[in-house]
Amino acid sequence: MSKNAISNSVIRRLPRYYRFLGELEKNGYDKISSRELAEKMSLTASQIRQDFNCFGEFGQQGYGYNVSELRRQIGIILGLDSKTPMILIGAGNLGTALASHLDFGSVGFRLVGIFDTNKEIIGKKIGDIAITDIERLPDFCKTAKPVSAILCVPDTAVEKTVESLVNLGIRAFWNFTHCELHSDSEDIIAENVHLGDSLTTLSYRINSEKH
């Protein structure tokens, strides 16, 4: 079965399965039934079986899933062993927080460079990586060949930044700006993070309780 046929909502659930299975592993679980996993994740057992069936047979009827093996297989599907080279554009507060707190290696990436236009912070280190002047990006790309970028630039700079990054061979964007990038253009893959949507959901939950 082609992976491209898998629905977006299944894909969105995979990282959560992977995370939950990691917790189970840590807590000493060897195997788990779809019913038990469903309860823990607030899903239905049939939903879980359907999701996993998209990728082949993971469990055995009446036995349940082997936690480590299931996690390993989902990790392969997610490409977590690939260590895709990634750069950060924009080392303000948000960029700095992402570069210092995220474990890129565990989610399929390798942070290889950090770039900014602000001369005052150039040379400063975030973890092991020194912030570099964005003017040096073209040379950097020739040797390091990053294919993905985190966008933490002002909204006014997005269009120009994306254009020049695409010209330098970068095709995948983790986008924290307020400008939505569209993946449907054939050249780029974009994951737009809308933190405001998450906060809006919290607003709904608080207010729906009042009625």
Added chain:
Amino acid sequence: MSKNAISNSVIRRLPRYYRFLGELEKNGYDKISSRELAEKMSLTASQIRQDFNCFGEFGQQGYGYNVSELRRQIGIILGLDSKTPMILIGAGNLGTALASHLDFGSVGFRLVGIFDTNKEIIGKKIGDIAITDIERLPDFCKTAKPVSAILCVPDTAVEKTVESLVNLGIRAFWNFTHCELHSDSEDIIAENVHLGDSLTTLSYRINSEKH
């Protein structure tokens, strides 16, 4: 119909509808058909009609939706006019980024206080709000009565922080730590932000293209 009966996935889509309708309004659209909205949002028209039907009648057969009116109604459902008082706990890079870049007023909240334990940053301002010593939180809560909090604290501090916040009357959490808070306990509402899940989805998309 009770709002509590509405599924999680519908609730998750509402902020996105609200955001898209805002864009349409800005671009001068007066009305839009479910088919046209579906195309723009990569959903199906029947999905959109089903979602909106959960909340009553928004459109008119053969006419489409009035963009401003639909957006206004979704905003009311989301409680965006409520300006719920919110505090930020932890003014490191991530907390500072959230406090300075987010438009809380437009998503139903009002940021009223910022707290940290780090003596070196106490008194420093983020926007209009001075960072306050967390020891002063109990007094602050007596007068300002915040009901929601953004958690940007180290993972080791989560349990103790949440416990004391709950004791001070805070029930809703926007949680950026790696510790999952569970909403199913009756006392609290939690929106857990897993930035790693979003990055994992990007990994999947990059790698599934290779096959």
